[in-house]
Amino acid sequence: MIRRSMLSSLAAIAAVAATGGRRAEAQAWPNRPIRVVVTYAPGGSSDISIRSIAQGVGERLGQGLVVENRAGANGSIGMEAVARAPADGHTFAVTADSAVFQTLLKPTYPYDVARDFEPVSLLVSQPIVIAVHPSLGVRSLTELVAKARRDGEELPYVLSGIGGTHHLAAALFAEQMGIKLTPVSYRGGGQAINDLVGGQVKLGFLGSSPVLPHARERRLRIIGVTSAQRSTTLPDVPTVAEALGLADYGLDQWFCMLAPRGTPEEAIGRMNRAIDAAFAEPAVKRVLADLALDPLGGPPEALAERIRREREIWSTAGRRLGLAEG
16 A cells, blocks of 8 residues: 555656656747748848847847848748748748748749748838839839830849749739839849849839948939838838829738747747847837838737738739739
8 A cells, every 4th residue: 555655656746747847848948049041032121120130039038049041932942941840949930921922823832831830920011112223214103114115125123033022013013004024033132132233134123121222322213112101211202103193002011930830839929029029129120210121020910810811912913913823
């Protein structure tokens, strides 16, 4: 009887110890540096959005964030790498809205956002700017459209990836204005801007942040924004809708953080709260405002709802404009 009682007590102690060990392990997250895969090249808006808060987020979590750029195929290479990573809370993806919706336009992609990822947080949004090299000889959207119609040729423009938000904005613009534009695609905004500044290609549909420094130095001219409202950072630049009378035209770009499916809720929750806190820092706000990036943040549910709401826009517009396969 005594022996049976002792064995029962030892079993109970072992069970408590095991439970405590699991709790301690869960509470230990993160127990090593956190890998954040940016699915585009360095220097673009997605890269800037996470690097501006990486230090603050890392300090709040007690581990550094190791930012890694894995560009290519409009974000799908990096997305696939994160989808296959262990769901232990030590790998996250930072990507643009276009990578989130790529599987709607190209079902052969090896990942699916709904199946393979957990929403973590919205990061920032930005207007897409229409920028020209001074040698193009246009100073406004009306002059750009007039030139395209007068020349009657397809006008090349730079963008950061085929099938992305910039591509969608340009295709909608060309469709509604009855002009022909030819995309010249790059692996990210940072690379696309180089040829635009160099004048190899004289028109661009790009995120605002990599363009602004060159516009301020007058190496480029921003003639319009594709968002529904004027940018607070570019208050003198008209929207496409107001300049050309396109009442239904309005599109901006946003960025987010995702985690592999099955990542613990505790890790997602703590990462989300650390991001919100970092965005609240005055120094971060100043950096983002200077680049026309608007911090978003919010709970994972806000990101999930935005994805759900915009799926139809991407699916219908993408197929009508010939951006979808099949």
